[in-house]
Amino acid sequence: MPPDPKQHLAIVLIDTRNPLNIGAAARAMSNFGFFELRLVRPYSVAYEEAVSAVGASDLLRNARLFDNVAEAVADCSLIVGATGLGHRVFEHPLYRLERAGRLLRRHLQSARAAVLFGSEKFGLSNQDISHCHWLLHIPTRPEHDSMNLGQAVAVTLYELSRSPAAARRLPEAAERATEAELERISLLLEQVLQLSGYSDYSRETSAHDKTRRLVHRLCLTSRDAAICTGMLRQILWKLTHPAG
Amino acid sequence: MPPDPKQHLAIVLIDTRNPLNIGAAARAMSNFGFFELRLVRPYSVAYEEAVSAVGASDLLRNARLFDNVAEAVADCSLIVGATGLGHRVFEHPLYRLERAGRLLRRHLQSARAAVLFGSEKFGLSNQDISHCHWLLHIPTRPEHDSMNLGQAVAVTLYELSRSPAAARRLPEAAERATEAELERISLLLEQVLQLSGYSDYSRETSAHDKTRRLVHRLCLTSRDAAICTGMLRQILWKLTHPAG
Numbered sequence: 001m002p003p004d005p006k007q008h009l010a011i012v013l014i015d016t017r018n019p020l021n022i023g024a025a026a027r028a029m030s031n032f033g034f035f036e037l038r039l040v041r042p043y044s045v046a047y048e049e050a051v052s053a054v055g056a057s058d059l060l061r062n063a064r065l066f067d068n069v070a071e072a073v074a075d076c077s078l079i080v081g082a083t084g085l086g087h088r089v090f091e092h093p094l095y096r097l098e099r100a101g102r103l104l105r106r107h108l109q110s111a112r113a114a115v116l117f118g119s120e121k122f123g124l125s126n127q128d129i130s131h132c133h134w135l136l137h138i139p140t141r142p143e144h145d146s147m148n149l150g151q152a153v154a155v156t157l158y159e160l161s162r163s164p165a166a167a168r169r170l171p172e173a174a175e176r177a178t179e180a181e182l183e184r185i186s187l188l189l190e191q192v193l194q195l196s197g198y199s200d201y202s203r204e205t206s207a208h209d210k211t212r213r214l215v216h217r218l219c220l221t222s223r224d225a226a227i228c229t230g231m232l233r234q235i236l237w238k239l240t241h242p243a244g
Numbered sequence: 245m246p247p248d249p250k251q252h253l254a255i256v257l258i259d260t261r262n263p264l265n266i267g268a269a270a271r272a273m274s275n276f277g278f279f280e281l282r283l284v285r286p287y288s289v290a291y292e293e294a295v296s297a298v299g300a301s302d303l304l305r306n307a308r309l310f311d312n313v314a315e316a317v318a319d320c321s322l323i324v325g326a327t328g329l330g331h332r333v334f335e336h337p338l339y340r341l342e343r344a345g346r347l348l349r350r351h352l353q354s355a356r357a358a359v360l361f362g363s364e365k366f367g368l369s370n371q372d373i374s375h376c377h378w379l380l381h382i383p384t385r386p387e388h389d390s391m392n393l394g395q396a397v398a399v400t401l402y403e404l405s406r407s408p409a410a411a412r413r414l415p416e417a418a419e420r421a422t423e424a425e426l427e428r429i430s431l432l433l434e435q436v437l438q439l440s441g442y443s444d445y446s447r448e449t450s451a452h453d454k455t456r457r458l459v460h461r462l463c464l465t466s467r468d469a470a471i472c473t474g475m476l477r478q479i480l481w482k483l484t485h486p487a488g
Contacts, residue, residue: 020264024392031384031391091467096411097402139405140275147275148268151398154391158341158399161383167340223335 005108009160010036011153012072014128015119019049024150025117026050026060032157037063038072038114069116069131078113080104081124081132082152084145093134100136101159108160115156120149177225185225186212188232195239249352253404254280255397256316258372259363263293268394269361270294270304276401281307282316282358313360313375322357324348325368325376326396328389337378344380345403352404359400364393421469429469430456432476439483 011029016022016039026037037059039047051060066072073079080100081092095103107113116132118124123146129135138155140147147155190211193199199207220228255273260266260283270281281303283291295304310316317323324344325336339347351357360376362368367390373379382391382399391399434455437443443451464472 024395027392028395030388031382031395033385091465093465096407098406098408098411138275138402139407139410141277144274148271148394148398150392151268151272151275151395154395154399155402158382158402162342163340163383164342166383167342221335221337 004033005105006033006160007035008108008112009034009104010038010073010076010112010114011157012038012040012069012114012116013042013149014040014069014116014124015042015122016117016149017043017046017120018149019046021120021149022046022050022063023060024148025153026057026063028150028154028157030057030059031154032161034157034160035059035062038066039063040066040069040072069128073114073116073131076112076114078104078107078111079116079132080113081116081118081129081135082156083118083124083129083135083137084140084147085137085142086123086145090129090135092129092132095134095136097136097138097156097159100134101156101162103134105160117149117152175222177220177222181222181225181229182215182220183212185220185228185232186215188229188236189215192232192235192239195236248277249349250277250404251279252352252356253278253348254282254317254320254356254358255401256282256284256313256358256360257286257393258284258313258360258368259286259366260361260393261287261290261364262393263290265364265393266290266294266307267304268392269397270301270307272394272398272401274301274303275398276405278401278404279303279306282310283307284310284313284316313372317358317360317375320356320358322348322351322355323360323376324357325360325362325373325379326400327362327368327373327379327381328384328391329381329386330367330389334373334379336373336376339378339380341380341382341400341403344378345400345406347378348380349404361393361396419466421464421466425466425469425473426459426464427456429464429472429476430459432473432480433459436476436479436483439480 011025011034013022013025022039022042029035029037042065047065051063064072083090083094085094104113104115115136116124116128118128124132136156138147138152190201190208193211194201201207255269255278257266257269266283266286273279273281286309291309295307308316327334327338329338348357348359359380360368360372362372380400382396384391434445434452437455438445445451
């Protein structure tokens with residue numbers, strides 16, 4: 001069995017000031033199944049507060065601390081910096097997250113990679129960026145492209161977790177009603193409407209089709225089809241037993 | 245010009261308790277260009293703190309307050325609930341975000357939609373869900389699928405903002421070196437290596453090709469090609485003027 005590509009990715013937070021942001025990044029990592037958190041020069045109070053916070057996960061306690069970026073990414077063969085566009089001109093290739101995610105996923109199949117996130121206030125420094133092979137950019141509005149750190153980590157890890165193929169076969173999706181269930185409802189509805197005087201099904205032949213088409217358009221689940229069948233049966237009973 | 249589909253979407257936060265979460269959701273909306281925020285029964289202290297916070301955006305001040313979900317989504321023709329899977333069995337169709345995003349984007353082309361987010365502690369109630377046409381689920385780990393509210397909003401809006409086509413033509417990407425630039429570097433490198441005694445280009449004919457292939461594999465930008473050319477020219481000068 002191949003190793004989980006997600007275990008090949010290190011998230012590296014550089015010069016983080018706010019303990020809430022370290023905790024938020026760790027939570028997003030746990031949500032999406034990434035566990036390798038590395039902190040470069042975190043403001044020490046921030047790191048201690050984050051770890052001692054109620055609910056701090058193993059992930060946060062297992063985070064590794066480094067004095068500089070070079071040591072934090074020494075075992076990785078692809079280093080990517082996450083950055084806003086700001087007003088800087090970058091010498092590095094810069095990819096939108098959609099494309100960066102594809103490149104990262106491919107690399108993680110067989111080798112280790114790191115994504116670097118800079119401080120809340122200044123982002124990545126030019127020195128941080130000098131360690132990167134390329135940069136990624138989350139497609140925010142140019143007028144407001146500075147994202148919250150935890151949200152930027154969450155969005156990046158979501159992109160790496162996307163799987164349109166898996167999304168097509170979500171097992172929890174409610175099961176659609178079968179043709180037999182819909183036919184039973186159509187016939188019951190016909191009887192109810194006929195008895196109620198809504199339409200004369202014995203004269204208007206297209207009424208059958210209209211009723212069946214309506215029932216099909218409802219997109220009923222199997223479960224809801226059973227509920228509707230029960231409702232119609234009860235109404236039918238009352239219509240045929242008015243004094244009951 | 246058609247109206248911006250993003251302006252057709254309302255983000256509806258229900259029973260939110262923490263002012264930081266309201267602010268975080270508003271920031272994510274502003275980042276991704278969605279501006280219609282609706283709050284149903286926010287814990288009143290939370291709402292006031294969020295609005296009075298330094299940096300509270302117009303978006304937050306323009307948020308509309310409602311007493312119930314029905315009023316908050318009265319003008320929308322598609323209502324979607326965001327939910328974790330938890331241990332609940334849903335009667336509604338449930339789509340992973342990748343697919344839900346496609347369905348939502350299609351609807352927003354021509355009509356209004358709302359995405360509902362429940363309280364931090366309990367998520368959407370069964371009553372909230374009864375207003376929904378279907379549910380969406382962010383693909384988190386089953387063992388830890390409870391997301392931070394602001395992060396869940398950010399990830400959802402990122403999915404709605406994804407554009408693989410736009411990602412392929414990011415104008416800020418550094419320009420690749422031309423063939424002429426790479427050829428110039430190959431020839432200079434050959435001269436330098438020949439003079440340094442690294443390889444005898446006059447005897448080993450495949451050496452030309454090896455050098456050219458190496459230069460191509462470097463994936464140089466036009467800017468970096470100019471830097472490398474300058475470096476090689478200087479080295480070449482020093483090699484031919486050893487006493488200089």
